[in-house]
Amino acid sequence: MxxxxxxxxxxxxxSGSEMLALLGEREPAARTVAARRGPLGPEPDPDWGRMLRGEVTERGYWALRAAEVGTALGRDGWSTHEFMAELYEHAGVExxxxxxxxxxxxxxxxxxxxxxxxxxxxxxxxxxxxxxxxxxxxxxxxxxxxxxxxxxxxxxxxxxxxxxxxxxxxxxxxxxxxxxxxxxxxxxxxxxxxxxxxxxxxxxxxxxxxxxxxx
Structure with missing residues (x-):
């Protein structure tokens, strides 16, 4: 090789699923939503299953999660880009x-x-x-x-x-x-x-x- x-x-x-767990820890309003995070959450994630079955694209999945988390945090109309910034751009997070x-x-x-x-x-x-x-x-x-x-x-x-x-x-x-x-x-x-x-x-x-x- x-x-x-x-x-x-x-x-x-x-993964975004891992970062969602951290979001749930720091944002109590998002904890219920963050419990559904692909194969890593304590609650089933039906949209993840739909993605694996090809019923929604990977980008489509994250757009759905962005909308759901945004609503939970009072930020309706959240884009995937804004969602990813909230997940990943925090000091001290590896x-x-x-x-x-x-x-x-x-x-x-x-x-x-x-x-x-x-x-x-x-x-x-x-x-x-x-x-x-x-x-x-x-x-x-x-x-x-x-x-x-x-x-x-x-x-x-x-x-x-x-x-x-x-x-x-x-x-x-x-x-x-x-x-x-x-x-x-x-x-x-x-x-x-x-x-x-x-x-x-x-x-x-x-x-x-x-x-x-x-x-």
């Missing part, structure tokens, strides 16, 4: 997964290629500090579907990032948290690893093994 390719939300960044940061550092130390393939970086975080991934170090390629208009699992999204990495698809380890994106990566020839939000470190351990890096 010669390259690591990462999704952003849920993989590099802690946004990047430590396991992701360590893996990126070790990939760079080993002289491997590094890329990011995301659907929503600009759409969700825009000009905020989170829209800048320079904290990960130099990337060999960054493809953001928010800007290209081509979203995973469209084969063209994978083709663009494979071209940017300059290695064969089978030499790339790809980590994503959405099953359809993982399936799209496998169809494109990548060594695709699905990150389970309930145990994210397992995906990074699998990626390390595939890349020949020490645990």
């Amino acid at each position: 010669k390259a690591l390719l990462l999704d952003v939300g849920g993989v590099v960044f802690r 946004i990047i997964r430590p396991a992701a940061r360590r893996l990126v550092a070790d990939v760079r130390a080993a002289g491997l290629r590094l890329g990011v393939l995301t659907n929503d970086l600009a759409a969700f975080h825009g000009d905020s500090p989170l829209g800048d991934l320079s904290g990960l170090g130099d990337l060999d390629v960054l493809v953001d579907g928010s800007l290209t208009g081509i979203l995973k699992p469209d084969p063209r999204s994978y083709a663009a990032v494979i071209d940017g990495l300059g290695v064969a698809p089978g030499e790339i380890v790809f980590v994503d948290d959405m099953p359809w994106n993982v399936e799209g990566g496998r169809a494109a020839g990548l060594h695709a690893v699905q990150l389970d939000l309930r145990d994210p470190d397992a995906a990074f351990a699998e990626a390390r093994s595939a890349l020949g890096l020490a645990p």
Whole structure:
């Protein structure tokens, strides 16, 4: 393996479901809503199930949550961008997964290629500090579907990032948290690893093994 390719939300960044738990802790009015947070909440999340069944898109899911949380906080008409700012832009909150940061550092130390393939970086975080991934170090390629208009699992999204990495698809380890994106990566020839939000470190351990890096 010669390259690591990462999704952003849920993989590099802690998932929105995790950040919703923190929101519920600091905003009592949002606690009931925050109890429904994908696979991580104590209450069932029907909209998450609809997303997994393909009845609503991932962006559609977060738009629904933005509206619901906004109403609970007295902020009707909240956009997804405003919602993400409330979730992620708080001092002292660790946004990047430590396991992701360590893996990126070790990939760079080993002289491997590094890329990011995301659907929503600009759409969700825009000009905020989170829209800048320079904290990960130099990337060999960054493809953001928010800007290209081509979203995973469209084969063209994978083709663009494979071209940017300059290695064969089978030499790339790809980590994503959405099953359809993982399936799209496998169809494109990548060594695709699905990150389970309930145990994210397992995906990074699998990626390390595939890349020949020490645990």
